[in-house]
Amino acid sequence: MDMAVSLKRRTGAVAFLYWLWDGIDRTIFTAIKFSFPARFVSxxxxxxxxxxxxFIILGVSxxxxMFYYQPILDRAWDSVQFINDEVPFGFHIRNIHYHGSNAMVLLAVLHMYYQYFSGRYKIRNEVLWMTGVILGVVTILEAFTGYDVIFSERAELAISIAASLTTSIPVAGPTIRDAALGSGFSDFVLRFYAQHVFLLPIVMLGLMAVHFPRFLVFDVPMVMAIGGAILITGGVFPIDLxxxxxxxxxxxxxVPEWYLTGIYAFMRTQYDKFVTGLLWPLIFLISFVLVPFIDRYKKFSWRDRPFMTAFGITSLAQIMVTTYWGFYISPDIAKPLVERLVIDxxxxxxxxxLMVPLGFGFSYMMIKLANEAERKAKLAKSTGPKKVASINLTEKWINWLLVALLAFQVFLNIAAYNAALTGMKNVSLFFVGIILLVFAAFFHVYRYAMSQQKNAPPPVPVPVSDEKPKLMEPEVSTQQGKTPEGDATSEEKSTPKELAPEVSVPKTQADLGVDANVNPNIGSGDLNKP
Structure with missing residues (x-):
């Protein structure tokens, strides 16, 4: 009934949009509440x-x-080369896709550790935490299958690592290897391609549907800044084939990508591949999944959870150390390649x-320093309020800043266009990234101006006096005649005089409210006088 009424009141595309919105209102999409910050937030x-x-950027790119890539063994690398060198803007799209995948893995890791140290998993977010850890693993697998389908020498190394790890699994290892990798290189390219573009994204979307909370923050300047950072990275460090x-x-x-060099370092110690490449990373992941059930602290701050803080810092230290060892290769070229790759x-x-006691000791030191800083802050607050320095721009400076950013935006667009015409692909990609950063700054300044306008204090009201000004007599000109000093008349003339007070007029009986009909002869005596 409501739909019929709305369609009668509105016609054409407007009616269709309202009908579509009414239908979406009953779905899960409108249950998610988006917040658009009116000021800068962390x-x-x-x-x-x-x-x-x-993830959306990666899906589009x-x-x-996919329009030009060919998942065939002898054409995979050549098709990527064709995209990179011949397809218009293929270089840009490929760099955005590659550096975007690295950015997604990095953001996922940062997101997980921020939630860990802030204790967000404690407020009935156990399901969100567990799905988030699993989603991070699937994200790494998605990135791993992506750069393998190029089938370069680097991809072949990653394929060999994956094949050896799956084969080392007891009992089910060969079966898993044949299902994931196929029976040879010909099957491998097509299977990894199917996993990369279909299977793993479907799994990620399913996990996201469970992982995402109902309240989401969408900050336009920060989104533009992330996009600009990806493009700038692609312009400064273009990926080669x-x-x-x-x-x-x-x-x-x-060596493989940075998010796999840790496992690669364990495998280069020449210990059992299943233990070093699968079992230990699996124990690490399971311990993170069980964190909400292990953490029994009642508070959320990392300072109030010393053991959990020490565990997180130690894990970060070990990740950085293993990542470094994964990149390290002996510089002695006289040794055979196998010996150069072996890690003692x-x-x-x-x-x-050694990272374990160092991590716990560093955590203890950080907690002590944070508590001391908090104590000093409370002491300073008790002695008196401390004025916080802030940057306040006037309306004039805000307008000039917006004009300058807009002019710089126009210049960057012209520079990016000229760089693309002259064949400087990485320079044009760099300029487009700067354009996004400038747009982010422009939007933030505009948002700041709007908040300043809303928070502006109201104008001070001007007091209005009800008293009537006294009338003054005009001053007598001194040129008409001067009197000697001390003369009283001169002082009287020089000072303004007030007007004579009003003389009250006697009121008649009519003014006094006497009814004229009571005595009709009132005032007739005045007429009889001569």
Whole structure:
């Protein structure tokens, strides 16, 4: 009935849009509440939303790459080269897709650790935390399958690692390897391509539907800044194709992506692959999944949860150490390649063990320093309010700043267009990233101006006096005649005189409210006088 009424009142596209909105109102999409900050807020509070934005960027750029990519063994690398060199804006799209995948993994890791140290998993968010950890693992797998489908020498190394790890799984290892990788290189490219563009994104969307809270923050300047950072990174560090994998040519020295070098370092110690490459990372992930059930502290701050804080800092330290060891290759070229890749297990695991007391000691020191800083802040607050320095721009400066940013935006658009015409692909990509950053700054300044206008104090009311000004006699000109000093008449003339007081007029009986009909002869005596 409501729909029929709305369609009668509105016609055309407007009626259709209202009908569509009424239908969406009964779905899950309108249950999610978006918040658009009116001022700057810390991006750490909505890193999950930024990760999802990057996921959308990857979906759009990946769909464009699918038009030209060929998931065939002998054409995969050549098709990527064609996209990079021949397709219009193919270089830009490929760099956005590659650096966006790295940005998504990095944002997911930062988001997880921020939630960990802030204790967000304690307020009935256990399901969100567990799905978030699983979603982070699937994100890494999605990025891993993405750069493998190029089938370069670097991709071949990652494929070999994946094949050896799956084969090392007891009992079900060979079956899992055949299902995920196929029976050879010909099957591998197509299967990884299907996993990358369909299976893993479906799993990620399903986990996101459970993981996302109902209240989301969408900050336009920060979204533009993240997009600009991805483009600038692509312009400064353009991704190369690498060498095409040739089975008859021995591979060169290479390492996998940074988010896999930790596992690669464990495997290079030449211990059991299942233990070093699968079991230990699995124990690490399970411990993170169980964090909400292990943490029994009643408070949320990292200062009030010393053991959990020490565990988080130690895990971060070990991730950084293993990542460094994964990139490290002995510079001695006289050694064979296999010997250069081997990591001394005694030194490696000794460093890992040493990270535990160092992590706990560093956590204790940080907690002590934070408590001391809080004590000093309370002491300073008790002595008196401390004025906080702030930057307040006038309306004139805000207008000039907006004009300057707009002019700079126009210049950057012209520069990016000229760079694209002259074939400087990475420079044009860099300029487009700067354009997004300038737009973010423009939007933030405009938002600041709007908030300043809303918070402006009301004008001070001008007091109005009800007293009538006294009338003064005009001063007598001194040129008409001067009197000697001390003369009283001169003083009287020089000072203004007030007007004579009003003389009250006697009121008649009519004014006094006497009825004229009572005595009709009132006033007739005056007429009889001569």
């Amino acid at each position: 991006p750490f509070g909505f890193l999950g939303m930024l990760t999802f934005i990057v 990946g769909a464009l790459l 690498g060498f095409k994998f040739e089975p008859t040519v021995p591979p060169g020295v290479t 297990p005694i030194f490696f695991y000794s460093t890992m063990i």
